Amino acid sequence: MLRVAVLLSGRGSNLQALIDASQTSAYPAEIVHVVANVPNAPGLTRAREAGIASSVLDHRDYESRETFDAAVTGVLKECGAELVCLAGFMRILTDTFVEAWKDRLLNIHPSLLPAFKGLNAQQQALDAGVKIAGCSVHFVRLGMDEGPIVAQAAVPVLPGDDAESLSARILIEEHRLYPMVVRLIGEKRVAVIRERVLIDADEGERAGLSKPPAH
Ligand code: GRF
Numbered sequence: 569m570l571r572v573a574v575l576l577s578g579r580g581s582n583l584q585a586l587i588d589a590s591q592t593s594a595y596p597a598e599i600v601h602v603v604a605n606v607p608n609a610p611g612l613t614r615a616r617e618a619g620i621a622s623s624v625l626d627h628r629d630y631e632s633r634e635t636f637d638a639a640v641t642g643v644l645k646e647c648g649a650e651l652v653c654l655a656g657f658m659r660i661l662t663d664t665f666v667e668a669w670k671d672r673l674l675n676i677h678p679s680l681l682p683a684f685k686g687l688n689a690q691q692q693a694l695d696a697g698v699k700i701a702g703c704s705v706h707f708v709r710l711g712m713d714e715g716p717i718v719a720q721a722a723v724p725v726l727p728g729d730d731a732e733s734l735s736a737r738i739l740i741e742e743h744r745l746y747p748m749v750v751r752l753i754g755e756k757r758v759a760v761i762r763e764r765v766l767i768d769a770d771e772g773e774r775a776g777l778s779k780p781p782a783h
Pocket of ligand 1: 578581657
C-alpha cells in the first residue's frame with residue numbers, strides 16, 4: 569500500500585474523492601494523514617469522518633515559510649508518507665520542501681496546464697474565450713503550477729458558463745482524475761524521465777526519452 573498524505577486549506581472535495589477511491593477494493597494506496605493550514609477547513613471534517621488522522625499547522629503560528637514547511641515535513645515523516653497530494657492547499661511551499669519531495673509531490677490544478685496558472689484558473693479560461701477547459705495533475709516543481717504533467721481531463725466550455733458552472737464541470741473530472749493518478753503511482757506505472765511523465769513505458773520508450781531530443 570502506498571502511504572499518501574493530503575495537504576489542504578479548504579473544502580476538501582478532492583480529499584473526499586481520494587478517500588472514496590481508497591476504500592474501494594484493490595486500490596493500491598491509503599490516505600494516512602491530512603494536514604491543513606487552516607484550523608476550521610471543512611476538509612478536516614471529511615478526514616475525521618473517515619477515521620483518518622489529521623494535523624492542523626496554522627501557518628500564522630510560524631515565523632517563516634521555512635519553519636512552517638519544516639513542521640509539515642516533520643508530520644509527513646512521522647506518518648510515513650511516501651506520496652504527498654496537494655488538494656486545494658493555498659500556501660506556496662519553499663524550494664527546499666519541493667526539492668525534498670521531488671517526484672513524490674502532486675498537485676491538481678483546474679486548467680489544462682500550461683494554460684491559466686495561478687488563482688481563478690476557471691475565470692481565466694472564460695476570459696480567454698477558450699472552448700475547452702479542464703484539469704491537470706502534475707508533479708510539483710519550483711514554479712507555481714509547473715512540473716511534469718501526469719494526466720489531464722478536458723471539458724467543454726458552454727455558452728452561458730460562468731466561473732461557478734465551469735468550475736463544477738471541471739470538478740467532476742478532478743474527482744475522477746486525482747484518484748486515477750494516485751492509483752497509477754501506487755501501481756508503480758508512472759516514471760518521470762527528463763521531466764516527462766511516462767505511463768507503462770517499456771524499455772525502448774524510456775531509452776528514447778533518456779536521450780537528448782534530436783534537432
Ligand atoms: C480544486 O479546484 C483544485 O483543482 C484546486 O483547488 C480546488 C480545491 O477544491 N487546486 P477542494 O478543496 O478539493 O474541494
